[in-house]
Amino acid sequence: MTMRRIVVVGNGIAGLTACDSLRSAGFDGELTVVGAERHHPYSRPALSKALLHGDDALHAHELPEPTHEATELLGVGAAGLDPDARLVRLDGGGELPYDGLVIASGSRAKRLGPGAHQRGAGGAQQDGPVRELTLRTIEDAILLKESVASRPSVIVIGGGPLGMEVASGCLHVGCEVTLVSDVTPLSHQLGDHLAGIFTSAAVGRGLRVVGGGKARLADHGDGAKVVLADGTELKADLVVTAIGDEPNVDWLAGSGLLTDGSLRVDSRGRMRPDIAAAGDVAFFPTLRGVQRVPLWTSAIDQAKVAAVGLLQGDAAPEFNFQPYFWTEGFGLSLKAVGFTPVAGEPDYCEPGAEGESLLLRWDNPDGSGTAAAVNYRIPVPKLRRLADAGPDALRSPALRPPAPARV
Ligand SMILES: Cc1cc2nc3c(=O)[nH]c(=O)nc-3n(C[C@H](O)[C@H](O)[C@H](O)COP(=O)(O)OP(=O)(O)OC[C@H]3O[C@@H](n4cnc5c(N)ncnc54)[C@H](O)[C@@H]3O)c2cc1C
The missing domain is CATH 3.50.50.60 (FAD/NAD(P)-binding domain)
Incomplete structure (x- = not known):
């Protein structure tokens, strides 16, 4: 069916990315985002890093203002869903009809x-x-x-x-x-x-x-x-x-969308042709089985897939998920590409130029690779190459910096 009205429930990074991706995939209809928090989306990862560490980082969590031009209902929770009537019920009364729905209600702290x-x-x-x-x-x-x-x-x-x-x-x-x-x-x-x-x-x-x-x-x-x-x-x-954390699925009780209490999507982020889900709320198929991967970039990547899945159906590309995770603390920063936890000692270990910096890689039993950089300066795309193709990939001409121009 032609989608003229899409509702996104949840105004975190998955909801924001879904709205942006719907627009960039050509959706020019009525877009409404319902967010229980009173704020525009912000960076949750910053809350436990820069924001907690320093007085000079009070704005570290801020993200650029949304440009998707959705109607934003902030400080309003979705209280229920009738998938057959295509209606989202709102806290305090009121209903929102939709042709397409993205569920991005995230999770909360246990x-x-x-x-x-x-x-x-x-x-x-x-x-x-x-x-x-x-x-x-x-x-x-x-x-x-x-x-x-x-x-x-x-x-x-x-x-x-x-x-x-x-x-x-x-x-x-x-x-x-x-x-x-x-x-x-x-x-x-x-x-x-x-x-x-x-x-x-x-x-x-x-x-x-x-x-x-x-x-x-x-x-x-x-x-x-x-x-x-x-x-x-x-x-x-x-x-x-x-x-x-535990997923925010209470508002979906009685909708018939939950399997054993969890929200499961297919490889295009959909539960039904007119309902997609993304981010911390959703279980999705990965190389390591159907799982929830409550990480920032996972929420972004899932939301991109779910938005296109909603608009294009089976013609949409499937999700090719590769985890990316980072953390900071105790003077260390870690970037990791690929599935974790990794077993045993790394198969490749390269010390960096600065003390205590390391570049590491594991060959996983499922045939995938995981690459990790500890205090090691490396762009994420290069870390992905290391995870996918091994250390030789780092030495391929495509990844070398361009030679300085001769004068
Ligand atoms: C302190 C902290 C640090 C983190 N650090 C990292 C990190 O270093 N690296 C990393 O990869 N990940 C990190 N994460 C995880 C990452 O932030 C999450 O994976 C990501 O924010 C998930 O985004 P989301 O949009 O799916 O869900 P959420 O961010 O949870 O957003 C969902 C939104 O939906 C709203 N909502 C819920 N129910 C309803 C409803 N019924 N109606 C309307 N709105 C509703 C919620 O209020 C919320 O605003 C961190 C998380 C926290 C809390």
């Missing part, structure tokens, strides 16, 4: 405490009125930044990239920081080799890493107590949890 979304959080309990901070939105980031300004002692629960970035930011401003993780931080996401590099740097800068099983929050006067399954008790002024 929490340990009550009153929170417990699903998948390990069923942990909170005994008292401990204030548990999480980091997902700009408001969370401002609250966290204000809370650590007086240099409280901090317990960070969760040894993934977000927990490590928060721990790094808190150390940077002078807090005493304990990170709770049962495994070497980052090992589940990156593999032991890269996790070891980051954890050594973190411990060298004063991070205390403690394991002891499932964590429980408990009241402790003005501060917080964390009790681990093995009985270990940790006390601090502040607790920040970084225990993962």
Whole structure:
């Protein structure tokens, strides 16, 4: 059918990219974006990096103003969906009819405490009125930044990239920081080799890493107590949890679109010819099975595919997904192209010109490659070549810088 009205639910980077991509693919009809946050899209990755680290980086999360000329309903949530009638129901009443729909409602932080979304959080309990901070939105980031300004002692629960970035930011401003993780931080996401590099740097800068099983929050006067399954008790002024995210699919309950509670799209980002989904909310087919890949560039790449999939149907190109991930902390920066975690030692390792910089590559058992640059200056396209084709690709003439002109 001809699409004259497209609604995009979610105004994060996936929603923004879907709007831009619909326009660049020629859609000149009525475009409406519904966003629960009151802001234009902003960079979530900046919230745990530049924004947390420095007073001079208060605008690090800002993105350029949208140019897609959609009607933006900001501060408005979608409350329900009737896919047969092609209607999105809005919080507080009101309905939006559509010919095409992009679901880009992202995800939210899991929490340990009550009153929170417990699903998948390990069923942990909170005994008292401990204030548990999480980091997902700009408001969370401002609250966290204000809370650590007086240099409280901090317990960070969760040894993934977000927990490590928060721990790094808190150390940077002078807090005493304990990170709770049962495994070497980052090992589940990156593999032991890269996790070891980051954890050594973190411990060298004063991070205390403690394991002891499932964590429980408990009241402790003005501060917080964390009790681990093995009985270990940790006390601090502040607790920040970084225990993962869960997709915002509540508004789709009853729509018939969820499979075992999750939103699954095909290789063109679609669930039905008139509904596509992209970003942290969506499971999609990858080389490593159907999965959710809650990363910034994954959201962008998925949204581009989903927008064209919605407009062109089976004629649209399929998603050829290659993960790209970056993180920063403890004086290190990492860029990685390809699937992680990587197993074992790298098959290729090249030290960089500056101390502690490394360029690494793994041959994965599925035949793909993963390339990683630790404090190593390399453009992402070149890192992709290394992941795809191995170290010889770096020496091919196409990638050498042009020779200086002779005079
Ligand atoms: C602190 C932090 C640091 C990160 N750092 C990195 C990093 O270094 N590298 C990396 O690759 N990734 C990083 N990520 C992950 C990355 O930011 C996400 O993968 C990306 O933002 C996902 O974009 P999205 O548009 O799919 O979802 P979101 O950014 O979650 O946006 C979805 C939007 O939809 C809104 N919404 C939800 N439900 C509804 C509804 N019912 N109606 C209307 N609107 C709704 C939400 O309020 C939100 O504004 C980080 C994430 C965080 C939180």
